[in-house]
Amino acid sequence: MSLLEIRNLSVEFATASGAFRAVDGVDVTVDQGDLMAIVGESGSGKSVSMLALMGLLPWTATITADVMTFDGRNLQKISPRARRQIVGRDISMIFQEPMSSLNPCFTVGFQIKESLRLHTDLTRRQRHDRAVELMTLVGIPAPEKRLSAFPHQLSGGMSQRAMIAMALACRPKLLIADEPTTALDVTIQAQILELLIELQETTGMALILITHDMGVVAETVQRVSVQYAGQRVEEQPVTDLFENPHHPYTAALLAALPERATERHLPTIPGVVPGQFDRPQGCLFSPRCRFADARCRAEVPVRANAGMGFALCHYPLDKGVPQPRKDTA
Template identity: 70%
Template sequence: MSLLDIKNLSVEFQTAHGMFRAVDGVNFNVDKGQILSIVGESGSGKSVSMLALMGLLPWTAKVTADVMTFDGIDLLSISKKERRKIIGKDISMIFQEPMTSLNPCFTVGYQIMEVMKEHLGGTKKELEKRAVELLGMVGIPAPESRLKAYPHQMSGGMNQRVMIAMMIACKPRLLIADEPTTALDVTIQAQILELLVELQKKQDMALVLITHDMGVVAETAERVVVQYAGQQVEKQEVKGLFNHPGHPYTHALLNALPERATDKHLPSIPGVVPGQLDRPKGCLFSPRCEFATDLCHATPPTTTNGVLCHYPLQDGVPTGHPGGQQSKVAGGNG
């Protein structure tokens, strides 16, 4: 049995223009000790999917799913009190921006110890000792003195390390990292990713890494879920995804990697992710896809072999496409 199992997850928000479906039919599972990456542009519903799992969405959100279980526990049916015993202890989440996630009014030591006090208990002396150990584990120098520091007295990289220390304090079985390096300098990003993978292996925890950086996916993940406009468009093992992408959107993301550029100009995907008021009638990617036909514009596709597309790619060629072999993927606009 998978540690985390999600089937047909959807999230809707009440807006001035009616209900907006930000997540639409997402399916994936994560096994113990496994690294899963969720990729896609901003607006793809990556963070919302995981916030729904954590129970951290506002009251305006309506969350539905056929299955949402953690270690066999139905997260949709348990009470808020029962959920609080799991969230923060067995399931933890590192957020994108550490400066808005940490409370500026309390020292970092107090905030780390508060997590442990809530879920594990212990004396103040025991909690302080464990907090010092955690800060040392995440590479913060002179951890004893840092316990009394406030977030504004530390750099962005240090605050992100504090966030990681907080989230691993109770030795979670599942850690969700929501673009954990977005707000950091390039030189610090690699250190944080290396630290996360090292901790994941050391504590044998499952890791869900949310990112839009395909390079990060290649270096860290075992399996990948690709989301677009709230929908899951592809799900594959990492090696298969990079060697044989099945969806034109995935292919375009990979072509946009600088190391894959074969011309002076880096390929890009035209247009933007559709919002609430400009969603196409058929395939949501059709306005940006060079292979879109009348069928794509009029009819939503169904998932075949993990790919949500009318004409899944096979070795760069959209199968069953009216254009046949001449529709070979070119550039990065597929």
């Protein structure tokens, strides 16, 4: 049985001009000890998908799913109290902006110990010792001293490490890292990613890495789910994805990597991710796809099989060449 299983997840936000669907029919499956990435441009619904799982979206969001289970428990049917016992203990999340996610009014030590107080039976002294252990684990020097520091007294890298310590406090079964290296310099980025992978290997937890950095994906994960405009458009093992992407959007993302550039100027994807008022009738990627035809612009594509990376495309690619579907051959 999978640790996490989500089927046909959709998230709509109520706005003054109508409902906007930020996530549209996304599937996510994570096994024990799994290491996967969710990639895509900003506005692809990556973070919203996971915030829906965590129950952290505002009241304007309407969340629907055919299945949403974690460790055999139906997250849609359990009480809010029971859900709070899971979130923060068995499922933890490292948020994108540590300086805005940490509470500026409380010390880092207080915020780490608060999670332990809510989810464990440890005594005050044991919580303090565990907080020191966590700060040491994530590589923060002088941990006893840093526990009494406020977030503004820490650098960006230290704040991110403190966030990781807080997320790991209760030894979660699943850790969601939402662009954990945003706004950090390259050296710190490498340290944070190395730390996450090391902790994943030593603790056996599952890790979902949300990012738009394909270079990071290539070096860290085992499986990749590609999202575009709120939809999962492809999912493959990382090696297969880089060698033979099946969705034109995935192929375009990989072609834009500097190390793959064959000309003086980097290839780009024209246009932008569609928003509330400019969503195409057929394939959502069709206005930006160089392979799109009239069918792509008029008909919603049917998902391909696992051999073609579950590509949501009328003509999934094979070695860069569009393949006619059987229903159109």
